[in-house]
Amino acid sequence: MSATTQTTSDTLSTAGGPPLRRDPNDTQPHGARWWREIGWRHIVGVVAIVYALIPILYVVSASFNPIGSVSATNLIPTQFSLTHYESLFNDPNRPYARWYLNTIIVAVVVVSAQVFFSALAAYAFSRFRFRGRRGGLLTLLLVQMFPQFLAVVALFQLFSSVGEVFPAFGLDTLAGYILLLLGGSLGQVWLIKGFFDSVPKELDEAAKIDGAGHAQVYFQIILPLVRPILAVTGLIAFVSVIGEFLLASIFLRETAVKTLAVGMYTVLDGDRSNNLGWFAAAAVLASIPVVLLFQYLQKYIVGGITAGAVKG
Secondary structure, eight states, rough: OHHHHHHHHHOOOOOOOEEOOOOOTOOOOOOOIIIIIIHHHHHHHOOOHHHHHHHHHHHHHHHHSSSSOOTTTTTTTTOOOHHHHHHHTHHHHHHHHHHHHHHHHHHHHHHHHHHHHHHHHHHHHHHOTTTTTHHHHHHHHHHHSSSSGGHHHHHHHHHHHHHHHHHGGTTTOHHOOOOOOGTTTTHHHHHHHHHTTTTTTHHHHHHHHHOOHHIIIIIIIIITTTTTHHHHHHHHHHHHHHHHOOHHHHHSGGGGOHHHHHHHHHHHHTTTTTTHHHHHHHHHHHHHHHHHHHHHHHHHHHHHHHHHHHOE
8 A cells, every 4th residue: 555655656647648757866846835935036036126127227218218307208218319428428517527537536546445454454353463452343343333424514624624734635625535535444344354264374374484474475375365355345345435425415516526426416406307317327327337347346246245244
């Protein structure tokens, strides 16, 4: 009886054909079980993708719509024109190219400094044991809990005074704005330190036995091994600088020194309906550096985030 039952359970009948035997090594779920364990995840993934694509399609559609108003824009573009893209570079009252260049300059300088200084501090906290090490780490963590915007009044007064002595670093200057953002240069220490902790210290000891100093160990041995986390932190910093608006809107008031976020908002705020097409075209071009950088660093992203998050 048990043999018959086993044979029946392992045999799948097909209409008009020979019976098919189920592979005893097949452990993949089927039918209702597949929907309970795996299938619903596909549904959630598809819904999330659709939810994310709707605003992107709307912005792209508005950028190609020659009318460029809210009422005339649909999710799927019905008209195609490059009028708004051409107007980005033809209106001297809206120096989009200048804003674009300002943003790239600020992003490159701030990201380079933030990654470099954060990596230096993370190496020190990971490899050295000194008095105040734990307190320094906790202080960095505590400072990150408070946004920089809370000190905007004090920073505004500070840079107003600095501008009277050093005009190149005062308000309405890119150098002053860069100096302001460099105040968060140690913002990625915890994430990078977690990755440094995963690198065996035996490598350092072997290099020191061969006569290498701390600088040689850091630049020639450690840094090549931690490129994934440097790529991740650089991408995070780059995206945050590109999209930074609150501080830039306060410290950059002159048209020539504005960044993309401030300049685009100024144009859109002037006429939220009729300037939608211009704003959409500007947003599409502004996303290109982020997308290209993301694609270039994609192979490092998953490994860098997981390794930096797991190691404490």
